[in-house]
Amino acid sequence: MNNLLQRKSIVIPFIFLLFVWITAICIPLISPYSDDINGAVNFKIGPTPPSLSHWFGTDIAGRDMFTLTIYAGISSLKVGIISILIAVLIGMPLGIVAGLEKGWIENAIMRISDSFLAFPPLILPMLITAVLGPSLSNVIIGIGISWFPWYARIARAQALIISEQDYVLVSKSMGANRYHILKKHIFPNSLSPVLVQATIDVGYAILISSGLSFIGLGAQPPEVEWGLLITQSRAQFLSHWWVVFFPGIFIILSVISFNLIGDGIKSLLSPRLNL
Numbered sequence: 001m002n003n004l005l006q007r008k009s010i011v012i013p014f015i016f017l018l019f020v021w022i023t024a025i026c027i028p029l030i031s032p033y034s035d036d037i038n039g040a041v042n043f044k045i046g047p048t049p050p051s052l053s054h055w056f057g058t059d060i061a062g063r064d065m066f067t068l069t070i071y072a073g074i075s076s077l078k079v080g081i082i083s084i085l086i087a088v089l090i091g092m093p094l095g096i097v098a099g100l101e102k103g104w105i106e107n108a109i110m111r112i113s114d115s116f117l118a119f120p121p122l123i124l125p126m127l128i129t130a131v132l133g134p135s136l137s138n139v140i141i142g143i144g145i146s147w148f149p150w151y152a153r154i155a156r157a158q159a160l161i162i163s164e165q166d167y168v169l170v171s172k173s174m175g176a177n178r179y180h181i182l183k184k185h186i187f188p189n190s191l192s193p194v195l196v197q198a199t200i201d202v203g204y205a206i207l208i209s210s211g212l213s214f215i216g217l218g219a220q221p222p223e224v225e226w227g228l229l230i231t232q233s234r235a236q237f238l239s240h241w242w243v244v245f246f247p248g249i250f251i252i253l254s255v256i257s258f259n260l261i262g263d264g265i266k267s268l269l270s271p272r273l274n275l
Contacts, residue, residue, distance in 0.1 A: 010264035013257030017077070020250070024073035033064035037071050039222045047240045057242040059233050068224055069246045075225040076254065079140055080206035084198050086144025091151030092194055096186060098152065099159025100178070110156070113149035121146070122208055129217045136225065139209050139218045147201065151194055158190035196266045203258030210251050226251050 028034045033054075046062030048054060056065035091113075098109040116124065128142035162168060168185050210227030212218035214234075219225035221232075226247040233243035 007264070007268075009260050010268075013260045016253065017257050017261075020070070020073040020254070021077055023070050024077075027067055027070045031064070031067040031070075033067045036063035036067050037224060047236060047243060049240070050242055056246045057240070059229075059243045060236055060240075065229075065243060065246055068229055069226070069250060072224045072226045072229055072247065073250065073254075075136055075219060075223060076206050076209065076227075076251070079136055079143070079209040079225075080202040080254075080258070083140045083143035083205045083209070084147065084201050086140065087147040087201070088151050088194060088198050090144065091148035091153075092155045092190070094148070095152035095155025095157075096159045096182065096190060099156040100163065100182070100186070106156075109152065113152045116146060116149045119146070121204070122211060125208055126212060126215075126217060129212055134217045134220055136209070136219050136223060139212050142212075143205050143208060147205075150197065150201070154193050154197060155190050158193060159186050162186050162189050192269045196262050196269065199265055200259050200262035203255035206254050206258075207251060 028037055040063070042062030043060075044062060045054075046058040047060050048058045050057045054064050054066065056069055058064055059068075094109050094113075098106045119127075124146040125139065125142035128145060129138045132138040132141060162185055163181075165185075168181060171181055171185065206226075209218055210225070210230070213225050213227030214231040216231070219228040221228070229247040230244050233240070237244045
């Protein structure tokens, strides 16, 4: 029963995220207001509250908020997934090298990582994006570069622990070279904690990218992204609640979904936690 509940904690949020992704891809084909994605405006019908013809209402420019909110899921999910993938691809190899190599190599890698960790999670992506220029691509780079130290630390800790395990010591005594040990033991056994952390961090990356878009450093028109939708409508929020409410709800649900998936994966990969 516990395993079933754990799997539900993964399956339900995964279905939600998959639904958002597929719907976002298909919305230009199925929505009668698909022109709104390309910047079409109709001030005569904006802003109007949610109705049967406009499920999420319209913004001040008369654009259908349902179409825009769903379509924005492509950009937001893309930023979250790709930026964390970059962080993992940078941080994990560096962490493993730091765990296996002693001396100045380990010290250099970890001191560089510590210097990145000295910045709050939002500040460094903001600085990098501000230097490179406002765009979703630069947000991805900013988050990816800023967050690699977390994965370097996780991978280093795993490499230190695994390299002292009996089966690794036996493998060394039988003449296995470092590449074989890295390929067969260190890398596979370091993936689980990295995967759990990365899944959780995708949600936070979406939150940070939305925050950067809100202050003008993320997505730029005519791009559509949840944070950008909120900042474009923040002046009307007090009198027209729906223009901010629905993009905000999708941000919240996405962050919660990735957190639930990460917790579920952690439980499945660590059965002793269920005892």
